[in-house]
Amino acid sequence: GQNIDQPTEMTATEGAIVQINCTYQTSGFNGLFWYQQHAGEAPTFLSYNVLDGLEEKGRFSSFLSRSKGYSYLLLKELQMKDSASYLCAVVDSNYQLIWGAGTKLIIKP
Amino acid sequence: SQTIHQWPATLVQPVGSPLSLECTVEGTSNPNLYWYRQAAGRGLQLLFYSVGIGQISSEVPQNLSASRPQDRQFILSSKKLLLSDSGFYLCAWGPTGHSGANVLTFGAGSRLTVL
Numbered sequence: 001g002q003n004i005d006q007p008t009e010m011t012a013t014e015g016a017i018v019q020i021n022c023t024y025q026t027s028g029f030n031g032l033f034w035y036q037q038h039a040g041e042a043p044t045f046l047s048y049n050v051l052d053g054l055e056e057k058g059r060f061s062s063f064l065s066r067s068k069g070y071s072y073l074l075l076k077e078l079q080m081k082d083s084a085s086y087l088c089a090v091v092d093s094n095y096q097l098i099w100g101a102g103t104k105l106i107i108k109p
Numbered sequence: 110s111q112t113i114h115q116w117p118a119t120l121v122q123p124v125g126s127p128l129s130l131e132c133t134v135e136g137t138s139n140p141n142l143y144w145y146r147q148a149a150g151r152g153l154q155l156l157f158y159s160v161g162i163g164q165i166s167s168e169v170p171q172n173l174s175a176s177r178p179q180d181r182q183f184i185l186s187s188k189k190l191l192l193s194d195s196g197f198y199l200c201a202w203g204p205t206g207h208s209g210a211n212v213l214t215f216g217a218g219s220r221l222t223v224l
Contacts, residue, residue, distance in 0.1 A: 004152065087152070095207040101152045
């Protein structure tokens with residue numbers, strides 16, 4: 001079967017750095033997405049990785065290792081508004097999105 | 110620019126009543142359209158997707174149905190709601206065609222409570 005694993009919840013301090021991991025086992029791979037979802041709202045696109053390596057976008061970076069079936073989202077200089085759930089999703093060989101359950105990130109002052 | 114509208118935002122329905130959620134997209138043509146359901150603590154569950162008018166693919170057998178009467182309109186329906194239909198429903202659109210890089214843009218969501 002297809003599976004995406006993420007930690008259920010993480011806590012970090014304002015101004016710090018946090019890394020949210022995602023591991024996957026899917027039938028094929030055509031890319032990996034990270035979305036941010038604030039409570040009660042719709043997910044919004046953060047990043048897309050299809051090649052190994054690090055993609056940096058401001059305070060957010062996303063890393064991919066296809067051989068290890070592993071990705072992480074790195075958030076720097078955490079702000080209170082970063083409190084949200086972060087969803088990892090993989091595009092499989094049929095171009096279907098397989099979603100993880102999301103990681104709830106709690107930021108403390 | 111493209112926008113997506115989804116309504117109603119919140120609804121409370123009795124068991125056995127019908128359901129209609131509507132989604133419209135502006136600023137793009139022939140989008141791929143999706144209905145997802147999100148249960149607490151679980152990943153997004155794809156319910157239906159459509160690549161064109163009248164073309165609906167169902168991912169999960171259930172008492173829900175979807176229709177696409179116009180290019181940029183997607184409707185989720187039920188004739189008789191069950192308690193298990195409660196959840197957060199999300200409509201989304203993506204660009205035409207199959208690409209791993211197709212970013213989905215979501216509507217604001219509809220919170221359904223079945224009592």
